[in-house]
Amino acid sequence: MRQHTIFIKKHLMNHKVIIGLEVHVELKTKSKMFCGCSAEYFGEKPNSHTCPVCLGLPGALPVPNQQAIEWCVQIGQALNCTIPPFSKFDRKNYFYPDLPKGYQISQYDEPFCLGGHIEINGKKFGITRVHMEEDTGKLLHEGKSSLIDFNRSGVPLVEIVTEPDFDNASDVKAYLQKLQQIIRYLRVSDADMEKGQMRLEPNISVSLDVNAKDLPNYKVEVKNINSFGFVEKAINFEIERQLEILKSGKTPAQETRGWDEAKNATVSQRIKEEANDYRYFPEPDIPPIRWTKEQIAELKSRIPELPDAKLARFQKEFALSQYDAEILTREIELADYFEEAVEIPKSKATPKQIANLIINKKINTDEVLPARLVEEIISSGKTEELNVDELRSIIKKILTENPQIAKDFAKGKTSVVQFAIGQVMYIIKKKIDINIVRQLILEELK
Ligand SMILES: [Zn+2]
Numbered sequence: 001m002r003q004h005t006i007f008i009k010k011h012l013m014n015h016k017v018i019i020g021l022e023v024h025v026e027l028k029t030k031s032k033m034f035c036g037c038s039a040e041y042f043g044e045k046p047n048s049h050t051c052p053v054c055l056g057l058p059g060a061l062p063v064p065n066q067q068a069i070e071w072c073v074q075i076g077q078a079l080n081c082t083i084p085p086f087s088k089f090d091r092k093n094y095f096y097p098d099l100p101k102g103y104q105i106s107q108y109d110e111p112f113c114l115g116g117h118i119e120i121n122g123k124k125f126g127i128t129r130v131h132m133e134e135d136t137g138k139l140l141h142e143g144k145s146s147l148i149d150f151n152r153s154g155v156p157l158v159e160i161v162t163e164p165d166f167d168n169a170s171d172v173k174a175y176l177q178k179l180q181q182i183i184r185y186l187r188v189s190d191a192d193m194e195k196g197q198m199r200l201e202p203n204i205s206v207s208l209d210v211n212a213k214d215l216p217n218y219k220v221e222v223k224n225i226n227s228f229g230f231v232e233k234a235i236n237f238e239i240e241r242q243l244e245i246l247k248s249g250k251t252p253a254q255e256t257r258g259w260d261e262a263k264n265a266t267v268s269q270r271i272k273e274e275a276n277d278y279r280y281f282p283e284p285d286i287p288p289i290r291w292t293k294e295q296i297a298e299l300k301s302r303i304p305e306l307p308d309a310k311l312a313r314f315q316k317e318f319a320l321s322q323y324d325a326e327i328l329t330r331e332i333e334l335a336d337y338f339e340e341a342v343e344i345p346k347s348k349a350t351p352k353q354i355a356n357l358i359i360n361k362k363i364n365t366d367e368v369l370p371a372r373l374v375e376e377i378i379s380s381g382k383t384e385e386l387n388v389d390e391l392r393s394i395i396k397k398i399l400t401e402n403p404q405i406a407k408d409f410a411k412g413k414t415s416v417v418q419f420a421i422g423q424v425m426y427i428i429k430k431k432i433d434i435n436i437v438r439q440l441i442l443e444e445l446k
Contacts (some may be wrong), residue, residue: 019166032154034062041151056100068156070187077114088288098137106133113307126163169235318351340369349377
């Protein structure tokens, strides 16, 4: 075992891992990015949410969704980005059956947000850019045929791109969890990965030169992963796979791979396109966007309290431990629920009691209203008091009926306390804290 550990350490020091991330998040606007079709397409009948714009019919003109653009900017602001006063949409040209226009409206060189970061446990991970684009349709493969559902076509999609600042899978996972938490706090997306609302694409390369300043001359992108666990596995798999190739004196191919859950491996999909393969050019049907300083400031002022700030405030304002505050602030809904319960007027329950009940009893916050929760705490407090009085009288009765207990105890025979506890438990037939019973018995015996 010990030898094994030493081997891993040596092994790690031999190379340098470089990881960057692209994350796509679908916004939960009512309508799509460039038309009035409903963006709530999940589970709907195929092609029931479509119109000439999102079907890419000739002559149809896009009208940008203001809500989506504002949310994209707010995501950038929440990630400490700068919002340039000028921005525009571009066409990213490529052919694929799920893209009826032959191009995707995206942003190339002048995105809405630039240069931010997320900080986790004192480590800063750089965010290159946050930009706005539209989702594509969805291919469904049935036997020998492929069917296309355009309900998803044109749904607002935000892409968040990081710097190549990661060197291990667990930091990547921590970053992704934080990002998902921030997105949910902003209430701009549920970021539900099972529904494809958050899609993860790590790019990984390895250098055998630990001190290399330049990035390796290749990178492997793993596309559309839908769970944090799979991202971790895909990254660790890629590091090993690429190391093997590098050690044999070759360079891994610059390519796009996918995560194959069944094989527990990444598999090659296609050789990666360069940006110039997409023939980007400015979208001629949408005028550029110009922000005033006031508009940018106004959007920022509407950003709600974010996870780190809430965590700190919960600890300070409600005197909660870091552990409790972390659990309560993990999901915005739970944090709101807790605060609602704390603010119930004349509530005699302390924040600590409320936190304990939520955390330890795993209250179903969808079913139990905060007011009901507080009531429960107060009434359970009353029964406890009642029990203590009840307990005292039971103990007194037992001691009167068994005078030997007090005599033996006075002689230093402490084992009789255990006998008395047994008698009490026999009479009350309830699960209660034995320590309380013992304490009460000792009080009576003194
Ligand atoms: Zn449409």
